[in-house]
Amino acid sequence: MRITVDGKSGGLRVxxxxxxxxNRWLAVRxxxxxxxxxxxxxxxxxxxxxxxxxxxxxxxxxxxxxxxxPYNHHLASDVGSFFLAxxxxxxxxxxxxxxxxxxxxxxxxxxxGVPHLIYHAFHKPADMxxxxxxxxxxxxxxxxxxxxxxxxxxxRGPQLRDPAPINFQRPRRRTNR
Numbered sequence: 421m422r423i424t425v426d427g428k429s430g431g432l433r434v435x436x437x438x439x440x441x442x443n444r445w446l447a448v449r450x451x452x453x454x455x456x457x458x459x460x461x462x463x464x465x466x467x468x469x470x471x472x473x474x475x476x477x478x479x480x481x482x483x484x485x486x487x488x489x490p491y492n493h494h495l496a497s498d499v500g501s502f503f504l505a506x507x508x509x510x511x512x513x514x515x516x517x518x519x520x521x522x523x524x525x526x527x528x529x530x531x532x533g534v535p536h537l538i539y540h541a542f543h544k545p546a547d548m549x550x551x552x553x554x555x556x557x558x559x560x561x562x563x564x565x566x567x568x569x570x571x572x573x574x575x576r577g578p579q580l581r582d583p584a585p586i587n588f589q590r591p592r593r594r595t596n597r
Contacts, residue, residue, distance in 0.1 A: 431589040437582050441575040448522050448574050451566050452514040455529055459507035466500025473500065484556050487547040506532065519574050526570025533563035 426433045466473040474496050475486045506528050513521035537560040544553045 431587055433585050433587050435582075435585040444573055444575050448570065449514060451570055451573070452510055452522060452525060455525070455563075455566055455570075456507050456510040456514060459503045459510060463500045463503030463507055466496050467504060468500075470496035470500065478555075478559070482552045482555070484548065484552060487545040487552075488543075502532075519576055522574040523571050526567045526574070529563055529567030530571065531567075533560065533567050536560050537564050 422437045424435050424437070426435070462473075462477070465477070470493055471491060473485070474491050475483060477483070477485050506525075509521075509528055510525045513525040537557070540557045540560040548556075
């Protein structure tokens with residue numbers, strides 16, 4: 421616990437801050453934010469522009485999905501919906517807080533990420549360049565790593581909030597008249 425005392429006109433302000441697990445909670449929030457962002461981008465793109473997602477994902481001139489088989493509107497939309505569902509769980513963990521929600525979000529990404537990584541690691545489409553293939557495997561591995569990190573890094577037990585500051589007022593001097 422860190423205690424700070426600030427002098428102000430008319431008194432003192434004492435603030436206590438819990439330092440226990442603060443860095444781990446910061447790491448958890450960053451990981452949740454990264455996963456939610458990428459899930460929202462992929463999910464919204466695949467739901468609202470499935471053909472564009474199929475022909476252009478991940479962007480930047482690379483085409484990872486189109487090189488792997490024929491376009492299927494239903495499948496592309498379902499993948500987008502799946503990403504949006506994982507994003508919703510991840511955002512709930514981010515904004516509602518708590519160990520259990522963060523670990524459940526991590527478990528969801530891990531359950532998705534492991535088979536996804538296995539597929540990418542052992543299946544290189546003929547039309548995909550070596551650089552794109554390597555980046556696709558790295559991207560799939562990052563999902564696994566971040567999901568696993570959420571499970572392992574999240575502190576056990578409730579996240580303690582800092583108590584409200586305490587203000588001490590100096591007594592006023594009495595003037596005798």
